[in-house]
Amino acid sequence: xxxxxxxxxxxxxxxxxxxxxxxxxxxxxxxxxxxxxxxxxxxxxxxxxxxxxxxxxxxxxxxxxxxxxxxxxxxxxxxxxxxxxxxxxxxxxxxxxxxxxxxxxxxxxxxxxxxxxxxxxxxxxxxxxxxxxxxxxxxxxxxxxxxxxxxxxxxxxxxxxxxxxxxxxxxx
Numbered sequence: 001x002x003x004x005x006x007x008x009x010x011x012x013x014x015x016x017x018x019x020x021x022x023x024x025x026x027x028x029x030x031x032x033x034x035x036x037x038x039x040x041x042x043x044x045x046x047x048x049x050x051x052x053x054x055x056x057x058x059x060x061x062x063x064x065x066x067x068x069x070x071x072x073x074x075x076x077x078x079x080x081x082x083x084x085x086x087x088x089x090x091x092x093x094x095x096x097x098x099x100x101x102x103x104x105x106x107x108x109x110x111x112x113x114x115x116x117x118x119x120x121x122x123x124x125x126x127x128x129x130x131x132x133x134x135x136x137x138x139x140x141x142x143x144x145x146x147x148x149x150x151x152x153x154x155x156x157x158x159x160x161x162x163x164x165x166x167x168x169x170x171x172x
């Protein structure tokens with residue numbers, strides 16, 4: 001049996017997008033990845049709507065979810081580091097071992113303005129975008145790709161499907 005890939009999802013607050021990515025990938029490909037998330041300036045706790053969407057829409061146990069600083073993983077070797085917001089991309093530290101770094105931008109659902117129902121839809125929309133990207137990641141033939149092709153594939157996943165929350169939530 002081969003070793004699992006080590007993957008880290010980064011965002012500024014580690015309260016929404018990176019938490020969604022961490023728990024969704026744990027569900028999608030638990031045998032292929034050890035999954036972590038962190039933030040540059042972590043919030044005190046994950047956003048309640050991120051946890052609600054994971055529980056209600058994906059039936060994921062989020063009892064272990066917590067916001068973490070990326071300094072918690074200083075010195076840890078990762079195979080992949082994926083930033084989910086522009087701030088994390090710009091301030092991302094150097095990680096040991098030369099991991100493949102990709103940027104998969106998603107809008108911050110915590111910044112969406114509207115009623116409770118619309119806010120939950122915004123979190124669900126972002127979760128769906130992240131889930132689709134994670135399914136593409138999990139389906140990559142890692143054993144057949146050299147590091148340059150793998151890096152290109154990771155960047156291509158992040159370039160797919162831009163999401164405008166104001167427009168997508170309004171159309172649901």
